[in-house]
Amino acid sequence: MQQPFIDKNGDEVLFNHPATLAAVAAIEEVSERGEKSLVFGRFTRPLTCLVQLLNARAMLRSLAAGRPWPQAKVHGEVDGRANESDWPAVRAAHQQLQSNLCLDVLDVTLAEQYRELQKRRKSQRNALLGMLEEGFRQGHEPHMRSLYGAFCTVLANAKEGEDDAHALALVSRALSEQLGESIELQCPESYAKAFADLMQALCERNEGDENGDGQLDEQEAERLWPHLQQRLNDEYGSSQGTFARLMYGGTSQHSRRMMQLAFNRPHSSIKVLVAQSMVGREGLNLHEACKTVILLHPEWNPGVVEQQIGRVDRVGSFWQQELDRVIKRDGESADIPKIDIRPVIFQGTYDEHNWQVLRTRWADLRAQLHGIVLNMSNEKDPEMRAYLDEIADVAPNFSPSTYNRS
Numbered sequence: 001m002q003q004p005f006i007d008k009n010g011d012e013v014l015f016n017h018p019a020t021l022a023a024v025a026a027i028e029e030v031s032e033r034g035e036k037s038l039v040f041g042r043f044t045r046p047l048t049c050l051v052q053l054l055n056a057r058a059m060l061r062s063l064a065a066g067r068p069w070p071q072a073k074v075h076g077e078v079d080g081r082a083n084e085s086d087w088p089a090v091r092a093a094h095q096q097l098q099s100n101l102c103l104d105v106l107d108v109t110l111a112e113q114y115r116e117l118q119k120r121r122k123s124q125r126n127a128l129l130g131m132l133e134e135g136f137r138q139g140h141e142p143h144m145r146s147l148y149g150a151f152c153t154v155l156a157n158a159k160e161g162e163d164d165a166h167a168l169a170l171v172s173r174a175l176s177e178q179l180g181e182s183i184e185l186q187c188p189e190s191y192a193k194a195f196a197d198l199m200q201a202l203c204e205r206n207e208g209d210e211n212g213d214g215q216l217d218e219q220e221a222e223r224l225w226p227h228l229q230q231r232l233n234d235e236y237g238s239s240q241g242t243f244a245r246l247m248y249g250g251t252s253q254h255s256r257r258m259m260q261l262a263f264n265r266p267h268s269s270i271k272v273l274v275a276q277s278m279v280g281r282e283g284l285n286l287h288e289a290c291k292t293v294i295l296l297h298p299e300w301n302p303g304v305v306e307q308q309i310g311r312v313d314r315v316g317s318f319w320q321q322e323l324d325r326v327i328k329r330d331g332e333s334a335d336i337p338k339i340d341i342r343p344v345i346f347q348g349t350y351d352e353h354n355w356q357v358l359r360t361r362w363a364d365l366r367a368q369l370h371g372i373v374l375n376m377s378n379e380k381d382p383e384m385r386a387y388l389d390e391i392a393d394v395a396p397n398f399s400p401s402t403y404n405r406s
Contacts, residue, residue, distance in 0.1 A: 014049040015092035019344050019351075023050055023296050024057070026342050027244075030292045031271050035318075036263065038286055039274040040308045041296035044248055050296065051246045051274050052089035058243035060090070060099045063109060070269070071241045072114040073107045125172040128191070129155070135192025144196040146221035147203075153222055154229070167225075170232040174198050174258075177242065180267030201257035202228045231255075244272035247279055256284070264288035277304065287317035295343040298355055302362040313339055 014020055027037045041047045062069040075086045094103060101109070129152075136148050154167045178194045179186055186194075208216050208224035216224070231254050245259050256279075262268040266289040273286065277299060290312050299305050312319065322337040345351045367374055373395045374388050 012049050012088050012092075014046050015053050015089055016096075017046070017049075019296065019346050020046065020050055020053065021096075022344050023294055024053060026292075026294055026344075027054060027272055028057070030340075034266075035292060036266075036270075036290040037272045037292045037294055038263075038290050038308075038312060039272060039294045039296055040277050041274070042277050042299075043297060044276065046296065047246055047248065047274050047276060049089070051244045051272075052086060053093060054244035054272055055241045056086065056089040056093035057097060059241050060093055060097055060101060063101060063106075063113065064099060068113055068117040068120070069110070069241055070114075070117060071110055073110050075240070121169070121172060121176070124176060125168050128168070128172050128175070131186075131188045131191040132195055133188075135188035135190070135195075138189055138192065140192060140196060143216045144199060146216045146218055147199045147225070147228075148195065149218055150221035150225040154225055167229050167232075170229065170236050171195070171198070173236045174232060177236070177262050177269050178265050180265065180269055197261055198258070199228070201261045202231050202254050204253070242269045244274060245270050246274045248276040249279055251279070260284055260286060263290070277308065284311055285314055286311040287314040287319075289318050291317065291319040291322070291337065292340040292342065295341065298343050298345075298351075298358050300354065300358060300361070302358060302365045305358070305362070306365075309339065309341060 023039065027039070030037045039047075039050070041050075059069050059071060074090055090106070091103065093099075094101070132148065136145060140148070151167060151171065158166060158168075175191065175194050175198065178198065179190070203224075206214075207227075208220045210220055210223075231252075234252075235255060235258055242262075245263075247256055247259055251259075259270065259273060262270045263273045263286055273290075274296075275284075277297070293309050293312060295305065295308070299308075319337055319339050326335050326337065343355060345355045373391055
């Protein structure tokens, strides 16, 4: 039963599966353009392998280029569970990229560059409090000011020599992930807003409001802070690269909100969000820095796929911002951006049959609900096709390509 998944070396064969490699190629092509990718799939194991492989490839590329990578070592087996080790993904990535890095000294290389990264992080932490203090001086809602006050109280009572689980280190790393490469260029107001957004993602609705007055006073905020710090530690306490993240049924609600927060920021470190279909298709706005949806395991129901695409098709989306820029500069219709949907189909397998069924049902859905008068995809008779084309030609067309600038 294990042979389809494990090779003779004990590694996952899914790292070199054609569908995995096709998804990796599409994702990295989008990343090279400075954009993000949203991936949907049904099965946890291939989704996990995809995330591990993407992070391993990003790590090897970063090290080869001399860029910092937020990881001190390659994580090995946990409690004897080989499937939690990153080494199989690293070996697969090393072979795929034909990397010149020596795997025998990879942990040494990671440790050296991580020490340098820690020095930069310490410098950022030293400047963080001043930026936050100035940013909150500009005014913020009382709820966030109470949480910021609790954060400052924790720092004032902290002992010297605290480790990376210390509140300042955790908050600094979280804000660095949100603001990404542009963190040193941000103004104090941006730091304060990023802190407020982080607290909003960490907190449940009305959490900490013990007396039910709709407010969070200083004492309530101080009692709530240890819970928030533990959630921060769960999310940022370990040294792990975050080029790609996985959101599945076991992902906590506050982790989902923090992934959403980081994914929506153009410069944050999360460039790829891989979501299990039932988890990520509803209730999440993932549109602010992404217009590419990759369907690793396409669904049978076109309504579900429309919900998945709807995560990036929102008011004020990245796609809409690009469209506004094209219209403003009076660009050609060929320049009009589109939301890019990329299904991964393993030709000659059951995937192909699944995709054909989905396309037929999708065409029926568009004919019924989306302004396309008739489903013409399966019509082969030339005379009937001519009649259908005539009907379609007189139907209203609201495509941006027919936009009338006059």
